[in-house]
Amino acid sequence: MMRAASWKAGIDMDKGRTSLVAPGSSFAGALLLAVAISTLSTKLAASELPDEGLRIGLRNGYMHCLDEAGERDGRAKKCLVPELEFQNARMMKAYRHALGKVGVERAEGLVREQESWTRVLDESCAVQSDADGSQHGLADECVVRGTALRAFRLESIFEGTSLLYTASNSSGSEIGIRAQHDHCIERAGPSLAWMTDCGYEELAFQDRRLNDAYKRLISVTPEDQRMQVRKDERTWLRQKAPFCAPNDPAGLAGTLNTVSCETTQTAARATALERMLKNYEGR
Secondary structure (H helix, E strand, C coil): CCCCCCCEEEEECCCCEEEEECCCCCHHHHHHHHHHHCCCCCCCCHHHCCCCHHHHCCCHHHHHHHHHHCCCHHHHHHHHHHHHHHHHHHHHHHHHHHHHHCCHHHHHHHHHHHHHHHHHHHHHHHCCCCCCCCCHHHHHHHHHHHHHHHHHHHHHHHCCCCCCCCCCCCCHHHHCCCHHHHHHHHHHCCCHHHHHHHHHHHHHHHHHHHHHHHHHHHHHCCHHHHHHHHHHHHHHHHHHHHHHCCCCCCCHHHHHHHHHHHHHHHHHHHHHHHHHHHHHHCC
């Protein structure tokens, strides 16, 4: 079974900075201290993981890769390893950011909590494997999801909520995806190259639509609120890039998946700005 990041950020009291050190205290002690000191949840059983992976930041390419792999553990491993590396890096970035924003007393509690979270996750996901190891794929997916959920919680608390679109059950028309794009995909048939061309064409349209909505929104937004609009747009751009990144960048399938993801996110963002614009124009 793959493991979550086994490092924690320690506090360098003398130099006032964080550094990476290997965890050393006992699990029971760390867990009790974390519960007593920290306000964040530490216990992460497999049953707590949300069904909607997009909401917690699992990359679109990873989920597509798992769908393609099906039940074959060997192929699924190609999806799991790079996604765990990405989610570990994402989680540690959010964790270090959190340590830099809280006081020393809260930071000490967060350090203990992070250590206990790592061990609880490993133990919780271990139950996904049976004695002969035939369910290792399930255990590995549990670790990936658990790490993404931890990153999501840290980001939500210390960096604000996500601006990404994650409504998987809605139709494209609700966010302004044109009917002609759907027709283009239908005409493309099984050709990934043609479907990708359809995607690029729609992405270009949605990008123009977003830029137009953004410029119009800036023009009508009160001056004291424009900075927040610009800040939100930069945040959305930063969140979109890794979210839509292909799990395996090689091949047309990965490109198509990325283009599709970027088109959906851009259309949804344009729709959100257009609604904000209507609110201002309706005043």
